[in-house]
Amino acid sequence: MTTTIWGINFAAIENIFYFYYLIPLFFLLLYQLHSYRKRSNLLVHPLYRSNLLRNYSYQMKLCKMILLCIGMVAIFITLLRPQWDKKEEKISQQGRDLLIAIDISRSMLAQDLKPNRLEFAKEKIKKLLFNLSCERVGLIIFSSSTFMQCPLTTDYGAFLMFLDKLDADTISSGTTAIDQAIKEGLRVFESNPTQKTKLLVVFTDGEDFSTDLQGVKNQAAQNRLSICTVGIGTPHGAPVPIIDNHGKQTGWEKDEQNNVVMSRLNEDLLMNIAHQTGGKYVRGVQSDDDIISLIRMINKFEKDSFEDKSFDAYQEQYPYFIAISFLCFALEWIL
Numbered sequence: 001m002t003t004t005i006w007g008i009n010f011a012a013i014e015n016i017f018y019f020y021y022l023i024p025l026f027f028l029l030l031y032q033l034h035s036y037r038k039r040s041n042l043l044v045h046p047l048y049r050s051n052l053l054r055n056y057s058y059q060m061k062l063c064k065m066i067l068l069c070i071g072m073v074a075i076f077i078t079l080l081r082p083q084w085d086k087k088e089e090k091i092s093q094q095g096r097d098l099l100i101a102i103d104i105s106r107s108m109l110a111q112d113l114k115p116n117r118l119e120f121a122k123e124k125i126k127k128l129l130f131n132l133s134c135e136r137v138g139l140i141i142f143s144s145s146t147f148m149q150c151p152l153t154t155d156y157g158a159f160l161m162f163l164d165k166l167d168a169d170t171i172s173s174g175t176t177a178i179d180q181a182i183k184e185g186l187r188v189f190e191s192n193p194t195q196k197t198k199l200l201v202v203f204t205d206g207e208d209f210s211t212d213l214q215g216v217k218n219q220a221a222q223n224r225l226s227i228c229t230v231g232i233g234t235p236h237g238a239p240v241p242i243i244d245n246h247g248k249q250t251g252w253e254k255d256e257q258n259n260v261v262m263s264r265l266n267e268d269l270l271m272n273i274a275h276q277t278g279g280k281y282v283r284g285v286q287s288d289d290d291i292i293s294l295i296r297m298i299n300k301f302e303k304d305s306f307e308d309k310s311f312d313a314y315q316e317q318y319p320y321f322i323a324i325s326f327l328c329f330a331l332e333w334i335l
Contacts, residue, residue, distance in 0.1 A: 009314045011081040064332045071328030074321040082321065083314035094303045096197045097152055098132070099188060100125055101140040101181040102163075103204035103232070104170055106253065107263040110205070112238035113284065121203040121232045122163055124284055127291045128201075129156050132298070138188065139163060141170070142181040144209070152188070167247075178202065178273070179210035182220055182227065189225060197301040198225045201294065202273070203284075205233040206266030213273075220277045227277040228297060229270035232284045237264030 003013045102121055113120040129137065137159050139150035150162040185200040200220075206229075210216070220227060239260045240253040253261040267283065274281040280297045282290045 008317075009083040011083055011314070011316075013080055016080065060335060064335050067328045067332040067335070071325040071332070074325035074328065078318045078321040078325070082317045084317055085315045087313060087315055095133075095135045095154075096199060096298065096301055096303055097136045097138075097189070097195065098199045098201065098298065099138045099140055099152070099185050100128075101142055101146075101185065101200060101202045101204075102166065103143065103176055103181075103202075104141050104166060105143040105176040105207070107176070107205050107207050107240050108232070109241050109243060110233065110238040110263045111241070112234040112236070113232065117205060117232045118166065120284060121230070122166060124230065124232075124291060125163060125203065126160065127288065128294060129159065131291065131295050135298075140181055140184050141166065142177065142184070144175050144177050144180070146177075146180040146184040148184060148188070175209040176204065176207050177210045178204060178208045178269075179213045179216040182216045182225070182273075185225060185227075186216075186219060186223055189223070193223075196304050198223070199228070199298065199301060200225055200279075201228045201230065202270075203230045203232055204270070205263060206231060206270045207263060208266065208269055217273060217276045225277060226279045226301070227273055228279040228294060229274045229281050230284055230290065230294070231265050231267055231270050231281065233263065233265035235265050235267065237262040239263070 003010055102118075102125065104118065108118040108121070109116050111117075136152040136154050137150075137156070138148070138152040139159060139162050141147050141149045149166075150159050153159060181202060182200065185198075189195060189198045240263050241249045242251045242253060244250050255261055265283070267281070271281040273279070280293070282293050284290050
């Protein structure tokens with residue numbers, strides 16, 4: 001917690017609560033010191049006591065008291081970490097660029113994972129972000145078409161804001177085309193062909209109607225785009241609910257024979273994508289084992305240097321107050 005008083009920025013103002021303990025301790029120390037000197041004077045022989053009284057100086061005693069007080073005040077201010085004199089500082093940032101693609105097709109409303117596949121995937125993405133550090137992340141949403149929802153950024157708050165906006169109203173009426181999500185990932189990374197690490201994590205149930213998935217996978221492998229796939233759903237599947245404009249379920253998706261459509265997790269497809277691009281397949285589970293596995297995979301990749309970040313920072317000035325307190329205590333001891 002910081003605060004500014006008289007143009008001085010105090011970076012540890014919360015330490016002011018320690019003063020309630022230090023001030024009584026300081027006065028207790030002064031009292032003990034005064035009592036010790038008084039007892040010492042009483043032990044002196046009467047012949048020498050008169051000489052001591054003649055050499056006693058009230059001004060000197062007052063000066064020593066002022067030096068002690070100034071020294072203690074300087075220590076108190078040191079604990080508050082005083083800062084002033086802003087200077088521009090630069091820090092070098094290193095990390096990995098990580099694109100996260102999430103399927104928003106109708107099948108992601110199936111409820112074999114609670115509350116549904118889409119919300120389950122969103123919670124997994126949040127847990128993934130909370131366990132990452134110094135990575136730039138971007139958000140791609142896809143169904144039959146693809147949209148870059150959030151560009152690569154280190155601002156996780158902005159990313160999570162875009163992620164939270166995905167709900168039943170965002171669900172597309174189209175089918176799923178995973179090749180479009182991979183193409184969008186290639187487009188984002190094509191501006192920096194020398195980049196060491198290119199990562200795309202796809203959260204989907206694997207239902208796919210791509211027109212050129214094999215060609216896109218080959219292109220991803222040639223451009224060193226590593227794709228990790230996260231299977232959202234279960235092999236036995238679940239029916240796909242129909243949601244009206246008011247967010248209420250009105251029925252279930254049915255085929256031409258009026259049979260309820262079951263949406264199942266296509267693990268073989270997702271494993272194949274990950275294998276051909278040097279990534280990894282993980283099935284989404286209720287525990288955090290899937291996220292732990294993903295993080296271990298991501299940490300194996302080499303970090304890149306991002307642009308240096310510039311910011312204005314207050315300079316620490318507490319060494320001056322330490323010097324003042326030391327000088328005051330030294331003078332008091334000498335006097």
